[in-house]
Amino acid sequence: MEIRPHLSVQNLNVYFDQLRILKDVSIDIPDHKITVIIGPSGCGKTTLLKSLNRLLDPLDGVRVEGRVLVDNVDIYDPRTEVTEVRKKMGLLSQRPQPLPMSIYDNVAYGPRIHNHVDKKRLGEVVEQYLRMAGLWEEVKDRLGEPASRLSVGQQQRLCLARGLAVGPEIILGDEPTSALDPQSSQNVERRLIELKEEYTVIVVTHILRQAKRIADYIAFLYLGELVEHGPAAEVFANPRDPRMRAYLTGEIS
Amino acid sequence: MLVLTCVPAFLVLLILVGLFVRARPILAEKPFFSLLFSSAWSPLKGDFGLFPFIMGTLWVTFVSLVLAVPVSLLTAVFLSEYAPRSVREFTKPIIDLLAGLPSVIYGVWGVLLVVPLVGRIIAPFFGVTSSGYTVLAGGIVLAIMIFPTIISVSLEVFSSIPYQMREASLSLGATKWETVRHVVLKKGLQGIIAAIVLGLSRAFGETMAVLMVVGNIPRLPRSVFDGGYPLPALLANNYGEMMSVPLYDAALMLAAAVLLLVVLFFNVLARLILVRVERRAA
Numbered sequence: 001m002e003i004r005p006h007l008s009v010q011n012l013n014v015y016f017d018q019l020r021i022l023k024d025v026s027i028d029i030p031d032h033k034i035t036v037i038i039g040p041s042g043c044g045k046t047t048l049l050k051s052l053n054r055l056l057d058p059l060d061g062v063r064v065e066g067r068v069l070v071d072n073v074d075i076y077d078p079r080t081e082v083t084e085v086r087k088k089m090g091l092l093s094q095r096p097q098p099l100p101m102s103i104y105d106n107v108a109y110g111p112r113i114h115n116h117v118d119k120k121r122l123g124e125v126v127e128q129y130l131r132m133a134g135l136w137e138e139v140k141d142r143l144g145e146p147a148s149r150l151s152v153g154q155q156q157r158l159c160l161a162r163g164l165a166v167g168p169e170i171i172l173g174d175e176p177t178s179a180l181d182p183q184s185s186q187n188v189e190r191r192l193i194e195l196k197e198e199y200t201v202i203v204v205t206h207i208l209r210q211a212k213r214i215a216d217y218i219a220f221l222y223l224g225e226l227v228e229h230g231p232a233a234e235v236f237a238n239p240r241d242p243r244m245r246a247y248l249t250g251e252i253s
Numbered sequence: 254m255l256v257l258t259c260v261p262a263f264l265v266l267l268i269l270v271g272l273f274v275r276a277r278p279i280l281a282e283k284p285f286f287s288l289l290f291s292s293a294w295s296p297l298k299g300d301f302g303l304f305p306f307i308m309g310t311l312w313v314t315f316v317s318l319v320l321a322v323p324v325s326l327l328t329a330v331f332l333s334e335y336a337p338r339s340v341r342e343f344t345k346p347i348i349d350l351l352a353g354l355p356s357v358i359y360g361v362w363g364v365l366l367v368v369p370l371v372g373r374i375i376a377p378f379f380g381v382t383s384s385g386y387t388v389l390a391g392g393i394v395l396a397i398m399i400f401p402t403i404i405s406v407s408l409e410v411f412s413s414i415p416y417q418m419r420e421a422s423l424s425l426g427a428t429k430w431e432t433v434r435h436v437v438l439k440k441g442l443q444g445i446i447a448a449i450v451l452g453l454s455r456a457f458g459e460t461m462a463v464l465m466v467v468g469n470i471p472r473l474p475r476s477v478f479d480g481g482y483p484l485p486a487l488l489a490n491n492y493g494e495m496m497s498v499p500l501y502d503a504a505l506m507l508a509a510a511v512l513l514l515v516v517l518f519f520n521v522l523a524r525l526i527l528v529r530v531e532r533r534a535a
């Protein structure tokens with residue numbers, strides 16, 4: 001039997017009301033690599049990302065067809081527990097969203113809810129993930145402060161630590177650097193590259209240069225269609241689809 | 254602009270000063286605080302203790318809050334977090350309509366339904382005989398009147414919380430209820446408090462409906478099955494009626510001033526909290 005990747009999308013269609021937003025998307029996401037989803041604004045990148053951890057569920061008027069397999073389990077199967085699906089993925093959103101509590105409590109949020117960390121070890125765990133996100137040195141003396149007081153760049157790394165603390169296998173990022181200054185962006189990019197040793201990373205971006213810097217694998221969406229996907233070097237060197245070529249040369253954006 | 258914004262504040266001040274000036278005759282006879290805390294109310298003998306009325310107001314208000322707060326918060330949480338969009342859009346105008354109904358309507362409805370309910374079912378259940386015209390009936394009617402206020406302000410507060418914040422919690426594997434508890438209610442706490450205080454200040458001042466069901470007995474209530482006599486009811490019932498009794502006029506003016514102060518206090522408090530919440534959300 002062929003070894004299946006962690007995450008595999010098969011014939012995925014998403015409708016908002018009657019509008020078809022994603023059209024028959026199929027892709028195997030390679031493990032322990034950074035897959036970057038690119039495409040013009042409104043083409044469905046965020047929708048694709050959210051369909052991977054069922055964040056489309058709470059929206060009104062959404063219909064999802066097709067299968068998303070995580071570790072060979074269809075996450076849209078009615079028997080699948082949605083919280084279990086989401087635990088396997090950490091999410092970074094476009095603007096960092098610290099929860100209305102202290103820095104410490106933000107990181108401890110997941111472990112507390114899932115009760116998978118011994119209470120006595122919680123402090124260590126929080127430190128471990130803050131270090132992994134490259135934030136520990138900056139916040140170790142102010143863990144009790146509200147997370148909203150951190151700078152936006154720090155908040156994004158806090159969100160990364162918070163996501164990692166749940167113990168995911170996959171990290172999803174929806175333009176995770178778009179609200180950040182160049183320095184913080186670089187910092188987050190570096191973290192993502194480090195993290196692919198242990199995690200499978202999927203990042204949406206509309207910055208082509210960022211895609212070139214971090215991508216191992218590229219998926220190009222255009223008007224809800226997965227037009228082209230493949231190893232980054234290959235796709236960038238000789239894109240097959242004319243739309244992909246036009247996007248790379250900046251004719252469509 | 255500055256002048257215009259000052260006008261309402263100036264008017265309130267003017268009313269307050271006017272009331273105190275008219276209350277001067279009685280303040281000249283007895284000190285303010287002894288009037289406030291005396292329970293003796295017999296105008297013909299010259300006793301004008303306002304304490305039963307103040308307590309009547311507080312009792313009715315308290316009962317209404319105990320009933321209204323949990324129910325309206327749960328309703329607001331349900332409408333904002335759980336109900337489908339169509340239900341929310343259908344319910345909102347109804348809630349606003351309820352907030353705008355004249356209070357006499359609630360009063361009539363209270364007399365027809367709530368008073369008998371309290372007198373024949375609730376009081377006997379607790380082993381008490383009661384006419385039904387009680388603090389409890391007043392509290393129930395008032396609770397129903399302040400539901401819409403608390404619900405609609407809370408809905409406002411919840412909708413000011415970015416959806417992405419809920420998504421962040423959900424994406425960590427939290428259930429919907431955990432997200433509501435740890436994120437929505439926590440983030441909205443100050444706003445919820447403001448909503449309650451706003452409901453509270455409406456409750457203090459509400460006259461007609463309460464007056465019709467509360468019994469209007471100038472005695473300190475000892476339980477929710479006693480009749481009560483809130484300040485607004487005192488004013489509405491007696492102003493212009495008993496004016497031949499010496500000092501009655503002045504005593505009512507004082508009662509009005511006290512009521513105004515209480516309502517003002519809670520309104521200002523609510524505004525302050527709301528401003529802080531808005532600044533935080535920004």
Ligand SMILES: Nc1ncnc2c1ncn2[C@@H]1O[C@H](COP(=O)(O)OP(=O)(O)OP(=O)(O)O)[C@@H](O)[C@H]1O
Pocket residue numbers: 016021039040041042043044045046047048059206
């Ligand atoms: N909640 C919603 N209800 C209805 N339509 C929606 C909703 N969210 C997104 N859409 C539509 O789905 C399409 C894809 O949106 P999506 O947010 O996935 O695009 P995107 O590629 O992430 O764009 P951007 O680069 O601007 O973030 C758009 O046409 C958008 O209008």
Ligand SMILES: [Mg+2]
Pocket residue numbers: 045046047174
């Ligand atoms: Mg997007």
